[in-house]
Amino acid sequence: MEKQTRTLVIATKNEGKLREFKAVLEPLGFSAVPVGDIDAAIAEPKETGMTFAENAALKATYYMDKTGYSCLADDSGLIVDVLHGRPGVYSARYAGPQHNDADNNAKLLAELSGVPAEKRTARYACVLVLARPGRELLTAEGTCEGIILNTPAGDNGFGYDPYFYIPEKGKTMAEMSLAEKNGLSHRGKALRKLTDLLR
Numbered sequence: 443m444e445k446q447t448r449t450l451v452i453a454t455k456n457e458g459k460l461r462e463f464k465a466v467l468e469p470l471g472f473s474a475v476p477v478g479d480i481d482a483a484i485a486e487p488k489e490t491g492m493t494f495a496e497n498a499a500l501k502a503t504y505y506m507d508k509t510g511y512s513c514l515a516d517d518s519g520l521i522v523d524v525l526h527g528r529p530g531v532y533s534a535r536y537a538g539p540q541h542n543d544a545d546n547n548a549k550l551l552a553e554l555s556g557v558p559a560e561k562r563t564a565r566y567a568c569v570l571v572l573a574r575p576g577r578e579l580l581t582a583e584g585t586c587e588g589i590i591l592n593t594p595a596g597d598n599g600f601g602y603d604p605y606f607y608i609p610e611k612g613k614t615m616a617e618m619s620l621a622e623k624n625g626l627s628h629r630g631k632a633l634r635k636l637t638d639l640l641r
């Protein structure tokens with residue numbers, strides 16, 4: 443086991459994801475530095491992929507090329523069964539290019555209006571890709587099952603979390619601490635798989 447801290451540049455502009463990355467990675471001896479701290483002027487890439495895996499690889503490779511560092515990217519989203527998998531890879535842009543959580547949640551609720559609880563099954567999915575100079579890409583995935591509520595609960599987390607209810611826990615993801623969310627979330631699962639690959 444190497445003892446020195448290994449720096450991973452986190453290739454995201456999302457503060458909520460960054461908090462979750464740091465909480466998992468720092469206790470494992472990684473220093474998680476947001477790409478904006480390396481160079482705040484790098485423009486966000488267009489997420490043109492058709493899958494989470496394509497977009498995660500695209501973001502990781504883009505930021506590695508721009509910074510020269512190993513870069514860890516996350517592409518994730520919400521898959522709602524009764525909506526045939528929407529919003530899926532378009533989760534961040536569901537209500538339009540402004541990329542606004544409140545607008546996205548409002549659109550989700552409108553699309554689910556009148557749909558009873560037992561048909562509101564959904565899952566979060568996360569694909570992580572680590573791009574390292576001169577090496578092959580590393581990929582890890584995670585999912586987390588839940589139900590979409592009609593009314594929000596909780597102030598933690600980000601994105602769709604106030605509406606994403608975990609029946610086994612009796613609460614939404616926005617009612618969980620960072621550690622509790624990471625313990626069961628799509629991102630937490632993918633991060634643990636990815637760090638296992640780095641040991």
Ligand SMILES: O=c1nc[nH]c2c1ncn2[C@H]1C[C@H](O)[C@@H](COP(=O)(O)OP(=O)(O)OP(=O)(O)O)O1
Binds near residue numbers: 459519600601615627
């Ligand atoms: O744990 C989560 N809790 C709540 N919502 C979540 C979660 N995980 C993904 N989501 C939603 C937020 C966003 O609407 C979309 C991700 O979009 P995605 O492009 O991967 O991220 P982003 O644009 O916010 O940041 P970036 O691309 O810079 O990493 O799915």
Ligand SMILES: [Mg+2]
Binds near residue numbers: 534
């Ligand atoms: Mg994005």
